[in-house]
Amino acid sequence: MKITVIGAGAIGGNLAAKLAAAGHDVQVADARGPEAVRAEVLESGARAADLAEAVKGRDVIVLSIPFGVAEQLADLFAAVPDETVVIDTSNYYPGMLSEPIEAVENGRVESVWNAEQLGRPVIKAWNAALAGTQQTRGVPAGTPGRIAIPVAGDSEEAKRVAMQLVDDTGFDPYDAGPLADSWRQQPNGPAYCTELTLDELPAALAAADRAKDAAVRDSVPERLATLPAEFTLDDVVEMNRAAHR
Numbered sequence: 001m002k003i004t005v006i007g008a009g010a011i012g013g014n015l016a017a018k019l020a021a022a023g024h025d026v027q028v029a030d031a032r033g034p035e036a037v038r039a040e041v042l043e044s045g046a047r048a049a050d051l052a053e054a055v056k057g058r059d060v061i062v063l064s065i066p067f068g069v070a071e072q073l074a075d076l077f078a079a080v081p082d083e084t085v086v087i088d089t090s091n092y093y094p095g096m097l098s099e100p101i102e103a104v105e106n107g108r109v110e111s112v113w114n115a116e117q118l119g120r121p122v123i124k125a126w127n128a129a130l131a132g133t134q135q136t137r138g139v140p141a142g143t144p145g146r147i148a149i150p151v152a153g154d155s156e157e158a159k160r161v162a163m164q165l166v167d168d169t170g171f172d173p174y175d176a177g178p179l180a181d182s183w184r185q186q187p188n189g190p191a192y193c194t195e196l197t198l199d200e201l202p203a204a205l206a207a208a209d210r211a212k213d214a215a216v217r218d219s220v221p222e223r224l225a226t227l228p229a230e231f232t233l234d235d236v237v238e239m240n241r242a243a244h245r
Helices: 010-021 070-077 110-118 131-136 156-168 179-185 201-206 210-218 220-224 233-242
Strands: 002-006 025-029 047-049 060-063 085-088 148-151 172-175
Touching: 002 010, 010 025, 010 131, 010 156, 060 156, 070 110, 085 110, 085 156, 110 179, 131 233, 148 156, 148 179, 148 201, 156 172, 179 201, 210 220, 220 233
Parallel strands: 002 025, 002 060, 025 047, 060 085, 148 172
Antiparallel strands: none
């Protein structure tokens, strides 16, 4: 499959490397130019590409960009065919990673708002797993305890494609319903970055509470400050789980 990952940070870099290792034709583009793509991202066979060229003739485009900047790519995506699957991996952290966005603060679902800014439908995937989880804890299908990742969207065909790619990166995909329900996998609900299995994930998504989860999200800096100076991936996962006990 021909895939472009836009964004060469931790999440985008992980996905580009994993998808290339799985045998896909992967390009990585960054607004800062091809030179911004780290060498280790390309070790599995992905190629750095110019942003304008990287969206042409692709089956899938993965957006691993900061939440709130999708509108800046709307003109670029205007010429992308409707059949191209667009996957959004972003998360909304107002006051930490982005400025508060009025529509989202007033209840607009994050990825629904992102799709509106981009001017086309998106699938929500890979946002509910930490970068360290994505990088180190993917395992082959059928492995006991395999971590599951929720995938939400309105097109069943596009969602099927995204779920196959989640599987290719080493995780069990779970159909989390329409995009309007993707708030259940956003920060910091019970299903967000808690490394749950396919059996555990549905109950965590069902237990999501928008007001409570937003409060947990906003308390992340204070809770991180309570962790050891050299905290581990397991420490962060346990912190996220503990917030919902």
